[in-house]
Amino acid sequence: MPTNQFLEYASVIKTLEVAPHTFLTEFSSPKISAAVKPGQFVMLSFPGSLDPLLPRAFSVCEVKGDGVVLFYVAVGKGTRLLSKLRNGEEVILNGPLGRGFPELARGEKVWLAVGGSGAAVLPIVITSAIDSGAFPEAFYGARTMKQLMHFDNIQIEFATDDGSAGFHGTVVELLKLKMKKDRPDKIFACGPSPMLASVQREFGEKVRTYISVETPMACGMGLCQGCPVRKKDGTGYYLACKDGPVFDTNEIEVATGAI
Numbered sequence: 432m433p434t435n436q437f438l439e440y441a442s443v444i445k446t447l448e449v450a451p452h453t454f455l456t457e458f459s460s461p462k463i464s465a466a467v468k469p470g471q472f473v474m475l476s477f478p479g480s481l482d483p484l485l486p487r488a489f490s491v492c493e494v495k496g497d498g499v500v501l502f503y504v505a506v507g508k509g510t511r512l513l514s515k516l517r518n519g520e521e522v523i524l525n526g527p528l529g530r531g532f533p534e535l536a537r538g539e540k541v542w543l544a545v546g547g548s549g550a551a552v553l554p555i556v557i558t559s560a561i562d563s564g565a566f567p568e569a570f571y572g573a574r575t576m577k578q579l580m581h582f583d584n585i586q587i588e589f590a591t592d593d594g595s596a597g598f599h600g601t602v603v604e605l606l607k608l609k610m611k612k613d614r615p616d617k618i619f620a621c622g623p624s625p626m627l628a629s630v631q632r633e634f635g636e637k638v639r640t641y642i643s644v645e646t647p648m649a650c651g652m653g654l655c656q657g658c659p660v661r662k663k664d665g666t667g668y669y670l671a672c673k674d675g676p677v678f679d680t681n682e683i684e685v686a687t688g689a690i
């Protein structure tokens with residue numbers, strides 16, 4: 432195991448339901464919290480249980496002292512189990528894993544577009560960008576207002592498909608509108624595959640654009656070969672867990688992560 436990767440028993444400090452079926456859980460995790468970079472993830476499993484059999488990948492949302500916070504939507508077995516853990520109960524975290532977003536230079540302007548469970552990266556990316564002296568702006572899209580949440584101390588421009596909050600339209604349409612008056616040095620995006628494909632198509636050739644793909648993962652460490660992402664130059668495949676999950680849109684063929 433690389434020296435900056437750890438296997439930690441991490442106990443739940445607290446869980447908050449921040450929107451319907453949407454949770455923030457804070458874990459005590461001194462080693463991973465000290466090592467993680469924005470856009471990296473952990474593989475989470477439940478000790479003493481083979482159900483679910485495979486660990487689940489989660490982007491680290493925030494570092495709080497010796498703890499890490501995960502943001503998730505309870506859609507299936509793993510996330511429902513996670514949301515029901517009581518304070519003090521433990522999971523096993525393996526991480527930090529993967530290649531995160533590139534470091535930003537002082538004065539660089541970055542736009543971060545997120546949607547769905549991709550909103551997990553919002554706090555860690557924005558906080559780190561501000562610490563680097565960069566100028567980040569955050570954009571968060573959802574179908575409707577009920578699916579959106581606010582993060583403490585972070586200014587966000589919202590977009591909803593039904594117009595119930597913020598801009599009426601998708602987060603990509605919002606960025607296209609803003610692009611008529613302004614232009615960032617970089618765009619970062621994290622969200623569902625159709626959103627990432629749209630970001631790649633609209634901005635990939637105009638601005639340095641980086642997307643975090645959510646290709647399903649079994650091991651998270653480059654061992655099972657189960658997360659291929661086709662290279663743009665036709666020379667084969669990257670592994671989303673090891674070479675990504677963050678890719679420059681010029682590196683990969685489609686944002687979906689599918690073969």
Ligand SMILES: Cc1cc2nc3c(=O)[nH]c(=O)nc-3n(C[C@H](O)[C@H](O)[C@H](O)COP(=O)(O)OP(=O)(O)OC[C@H]3O[C@@H](n4cnc5c(N)ncnc54)[C@H](O)[C@@H]3O)c2cc1C
Nearest residue numbers: 488489490502503504506507508509510548551645646676
């Ligand atoms: C690098 C990486 C980072 C990730 N980060 C996060 C994160 O920060 N937060 C998070 O919630 N998830 C994240 N995911 C997805 C996560 O690993 C799980 O797949 C997801 O949480 C569902 O797990 P589950 O066991 O609850 O559902 P499962 O029982 O595995 O799946 C149940 C059903 O839900 C569907 N499903 C899976 N994911 C989603 C989704 N996001 N929205 C709607 N339906 C879905 C499945 O296709 C399946 O039909 C990430 C995935 C990757 C690869």
Ligand code: FES
Nearest residue numbers: 651653655656672
């Ligand atoms: S998840 Fe096993 S190689 Fe990527």
